[in-house]
Amino acid sequence: MEIRSVGDILQAACAGGREWTLSVNAPHDEAIMKAVTGACAHGFARALLFGDPPLIQKTAADAGLELTDRATIVSRPDPKEAIDESVEATHDGRAQILVKGLVPTSSVIRALLHKELGFRSGRFLSHVAVFDAPVYDRLMLLTDAGINITPNVQRKVQIVKNAVRVALALGMKRPKVAMLAAIDTLRYPAMQATLDAALVSRIARSGVVPEAVVDGPFALDNAVSIEAAKLKERAGEVAGRADILVAPEIETGNVLYKSLQTFCGTTYASVVVGADNPVAVPSRVDSPESMLASIALACVLSG
Amino acid sequence: MEIRSVGDILQAACAGGREWTLSVNAPHDEAIMKAVTGACAHGFARALLFGDPPLIQKTAADAGLELTDRATIVSRPDPKEAIDESVEATHDGRAQILVKGLVPTSSVIRALLHKELGFRSGRFLSHVAVFDAPVYDRLMLLTDAGINITPNVQRKVQIVKNAVRVALALGMKRPKVAMLAAIDTLRYPAMQATLDAALVSRIARSGVVPEAVVDGPFALDNAVSIEAAKLKERAGEVAGRADILVAPEIETGNVLYKSLQTFCGTTYASVVVGADNPVAVPSRVDSPESMLASIALACVLSG
Numbered sequence: 001m002e003i004r005s006v007g008d009i010l011q012a013a014c015a016g017g018r019e020w021t022l023s024v025n026a027p028h029d030e031a032i033m034k035a036v037t038g039a040c041a042h043g044f045a046r047a048l049l050f051g052d053p054p055l056i057q058k059t060a061a062d063a064g065l066e067l068t069d070r071a072t073i074v075s076r077p078d079p080k081e082a083i084d085e086s087v088e089a090t091h092d093g094r095a096q097i098l099v100k101g102l103v104p105t106s107s108v109i110r111a112l113l114h115k116e117l118g119f120r121s122g123r124f125l126s127h128v129a130v131f132d133a134p135v136y137d138r139l140m141l142l143t144d145a146g147i148n149i150t151p152n153v154q155r156k157v158q159i160v161k162n163a164v165r166v167a168l169a170l171g172m173k174r175p176k177v178a179m180l181a182a183i184d185t186l187r188y189p190a191m192q193a194t195l196d197a198a199l200v201s202r203i204a205r206s207g208v209v210p211e212a213v214v215d216g217p218f219a220l221d222n223a224v225s226i227e228a229a230k231l232k233e234r235a236g237e238v239a240g241r242a243d244i245l246v247a248p249e250i251e252t253g254n255v256l257y258k259s260l261q262t263f264c265g266t267t268y269a270s271v272v273v274g275a276d277n278p279v280a281v282p283s284r285v286d287s288p289e290s291m292l293a294s295i296a297l298a299c300v301l302s303g
Numbered sequence: 304m305e306i307r308s309v310g311d312i313l314q315a316a317c318a319g320g321r322e323w324t325l326s327v328n329a330p331h332d333e334a335i336m337k338a339v340t341g342a343c344a345h346g347f348a349r350a351l352l353f354g355d356p357p358l359i360q361k362t363a364a365d366a367g368l369e370l371t372d373r374a375t376i377v378s379r380p381d382p383k384e385a386i387d388e389s390v391e392a393t394h395d396g397r398a399q400i401l402v403k404g405l406v407p408t409s410s411v412i413r414a415l416l417h418k419e420l421g422f423r424s425g426r427f428l429s430h431v432a433v434f435d436a437p438v439y440d441r442l443m444l445l446t447d448a449g450i451n452i453t454p455n456v457q458r459k460v461q462i463v464k465n466a467v468r469v470a471l472a473l474g475m476k477r478p479k480v481a482m483l484a485a486i487d488t489l490r491y492p493a494m495q496a497t498l499d500a501a502l503v504s505r506i507a508r509s510g511v512v513p514e515a516v517v518d519g520p521f522a523l524d525n526a527v528s529i530e531a532a533k534l535k536e537r538a539g540e541v542a543g544r545a546d547i548l549v550a551p552e553i554e555t556g557n558v559l560y561k562s563l564q565t566f567c568g569t570t571y572a573s574v575v576v577g578a579d580n581p582v583a584v585p586s587r588v589d590s591p592e593s594m595l596a597s598i599a600l601a602c603v604l605s606g
Binding site (some may be wrong): 006133134145146182191204227228232247251252254255258285297 | 494523535551563566
């Protein structure tokens with residue numbers, strides 16, 4: 001099916017008749033619990049809940065939720081143990097999809113890296129948000145709003161590759177990638193973001209990212225508005241039509257992400273990709289739709 | 304009068320019965336010309352148009368505008384001369400408000416600094432955007448989306464002071480200033496934005512910015528949403544109630560500004576402050592309302 005909205009992601013998760021097992025750490029939050037039981041109720045998920053059993057029961061009761069036999073509580077009252085065991089479960093086959101509960105994203109990432117680095121090297125994790133673009137009638141991707149702080153050029157190429165993989169999995173053909181900065185031209189040496197953007201584009205076009213069209217630097221408006229790109233005479237295949245927005249560093253990515261969320265009320269799904277399977281990273285400030293969409297997205301991406 | 308929206312700024316400019324003379328460089332763009340003649344038609348402005356006379360006439364005709372005797376064309380076909388002369392006019396008393404036309408903002412800033420540095424030192428220019436906050440029923444300020452690239456802590460304090468002066472002039476009492484980052488806590492040494500935010504807050508509270516409450520670091524949602532701040536247990540007077548958002552560097556400021564503009568369709572006014580008088584810096588991608596509001600804001604701020 002064609003996936004053109006965050007709502008379609010949930011449909012896609014339900015459509016295949018497949019079932020994924022979620023590995024949730026510290027689900028001690030009503031909204032997260034609602035999202036997990038929602039995924040179970042939609043029929044595409046079962047869940048292992050690693051946490052404090054009485055607290056899990058209380059959270060479910062407070063939220064007016066009934067825990068069915070699709071959810072299994074595993075007693076791990078210590079948050080660190082809950083995280084470690086939830087990561088372990090996605091490696092030993094008990095579960096496929098890791099879901100972050102009421103713990104810091106950084107702790108989950110650390111546990112994940114610790115576990116996976118033991119198996120193989122070359123792993124690179126990044127945060128990808130998928131949202132209903134306020135300017136398009138389709139999905140847009142934003143990266144990295146949550147993990148990589150000040151990525152260098154090599155890391156930025158990896159961030160692009162991770163996001164392109166997500167876009168392709170969502171059915172986009174040759175996604176258009178815009179490397180964001182404050183302006184569309186190179187300013188040497190004052191604006192490093194513009195230099196990095198140009199270099200990443202050049203590297204991507206040399207054959208390193210053949211499945212996508214990468215261009216930059218872009219001011220945001222010229223990346224997503226055909227009208228703005230025309231006015232500013234910003235040419236190129238990506239101008240005004242970007243599918244993937246790549247922030248120069250975490251502040252820009254995070255503030256843009258939060259702006260969509262808080263100022264525009266946009267629905268989105270957030271995952272961390274680059275591990276064996278995507279990790280769903282719902283945040284407590286997410287809407288219930290966004291939380292459920294994050295879980296559905298992680299499932300759909302895991303194939 | 305109380306100024307609670309961008310629309311109110313235009314009302315305030317009209318209300319006083321005062322008249323400002325605009326000094327516009329290279330007004331060779333229909334939208335900019337509309338905004339300038341609009342300000343004249345509203346009765347609060349006269350205009351000196353420094354540019355290419357036939358091109359100015361053609362631009363006005365193409366836009367269906369009639370140039371009244373409130374607008375005076377001064378022949379300066381060369382863009383650099385147009386800029387220099389428009390800056391000069393705001394110093395020799397022929398005009399009060401500099402308005403950027405179809406030239407790069409950086410060229411105008413350079414001419415302005417060149418001129419003003421001759422008179423006095425200690426000048427510090429910064430970009431301030433004023434917009435109808437999508438989450439409040441009042442105005443919000445954002446700085447710096449357009450001039451200072453990677454300000455150090457001393458520059459960030461000056462950016463705060465400039466924005467606070469604008470907020471006070473708009474009638475805000477003890478404005479609440481949020482220093483933005485990707486997270487709300489200090490991460491040493493990895494996240495410089497969080498360290499700068501904390502230090503600027505500390506300096507401001509030591510008496511350097513007595514007219515405002517400055518706090519940080521803030522993730523955007525916790526700065527502007529009381530609900531998010533509560534969920535994340537982000538305490539303090541500024542949490543969820545920020546009047547002024549201060550970006551850690553230009554990429555974050557510019558992308559947030561463009562996000563409001565492109566994704567949220569927010570109306571705003573943009574000025575450069577720190578010179579003798581504020582400079583209106585409309586951009587061609589601005590809506591007609593935003594362009595006119597930028598001119599009105601510069602007038603209102605000039606007192």
